Amino acid sequence: MSSRGNLRSAKADNLVVPKAAVGRLSLYLRQLECEQKDGTATVSSRRLGESLGFSDAQVRKDLGYFGQFGHAGVGYRVAELIETIRGILGTDREWPVALVGIGNLGRALLGYRGFRRQGFRIRAVFDLDPKKVGQSIEGIRVESPESIVARVTDLDIAFGIIAVPADAAQHVAERLVAGGVRGILSFAPVSLALPNDVSLVQVDLAIQLESLCFRVRGGRRAGES
């Protein structure tokens, strides 16, 4: 079925896109949106990369994984490339999201502008604490974990965000999966076992600080400080 014409697209059809390249795509998008606000019509790979700390080759190669979007001698048209990247990432539409756990972190995520800006809407919120169930936060009623499966199914929710303590995370994850989510973003510091047709992104805040700590100390070996 593979799309139009030439042999080149063989590469694009293969799913051999470095994982890191996808992350950079998001960064390009961010930067492009910024350029657009400044009224810039076109950018070169060099300029796009420079403002983010990447080489021009990196930018071209990354975009090259998905197709040919540039204009030789000109660069990339900002508006066009924004649309294209949104199409690639899938953020050219709205995605309903479920949030489980409405502690400090959950609340922060619920109010986080960045999600909404990229089309992610938190449509359902759950919490394990019966005292919180029934409350309304940011205009959304907190529901009991019992209803996860039904609600996620009903609302056709594709993504779940887990912001509960470590020991509840696996259980919550399973309910989300039973409800049909296709991906989970977890902030719980445990590794989750999921069916492999469900994607998982783990963000562990403490680990970020730990790497920083290691790097700052110059990668010292064990033993003493």
Added chain:
Amino acid sequence: MSSRGNLRSAKADNLVVPKAAVGRLSLYLRQLECEQKDGTATVSSRRLGESLGFSDAQVRKDLGYFGQFGHAGVGYRVAELIETIRGILGTDREWPVALVGIGNLGRALLGYRGFRRQGFRIRAVFDLDPKKVGQSIEGIRVESPESIVARVTDLDIAFGIIAVPADAAQHVAERLVAGGVRGILSFAPVSLALPNDVSLVQVDLAIQLESLCFRVRGGRRAGES
């Protein structure tokens, strides 16, 4: 040879430790702490890797970057390896941390248990909003950004966490650097320019969801949806 900790191998002296290996070290530590709670005395590389989704070879290689901590035929002694990894990461002591931005996210970070558990203590909090300055949150007085440099210097703070809007982040980062921080953990969705003796870790929550979105859609090509 391996019995007591701290010997460096020729390899450990080279600073050629894959960045990703350091992140995994934190994960090993997490898992080990968990095993310890369960009363396990020793683990094999295979078991340690299995529970985290890595191969046994990966585990051994990662640890091998820092020295020889295992016991042939036995595996790794849990308590011993925990201490060793803490020493490597530098989390065997307490680190004072500064937090800038006490919106929803900042508040969540301030209350986050995971930081404290690894020895990171938020000792100073700043916010750009004059209305918030002077308030006390979680027992810490919110200070004005003007005092960042002085306070960070005084308290000998090594790490700064940035949880302010994108347009303020660069400015805040510069003050933190002027105060002498050695590393910055930023949640602002902009790329920061820092002197290269200051380490930076960026966490962009929206980007995590975007990658998830991409992966879930099977890495579709651009063009149509």
Added chain:
DNA sequence: CCGTGTGAAATCGTTCACAGCC
């Protein structure tokens, strides 16, 4: 035996360099 530590091989990702187009 089981399990570590580690060179060597394989794989993956980035950078180079240049042909081709505007």
Added chain:
DNA sequence: GGCTGTGAACGATTTCACACGG
């Protein structure tokens, strides 16, 4: 002239496979 798209070189990381130790 400036700039993209892309094989090919390079460098980094992971996996393999096996010698050696308890």
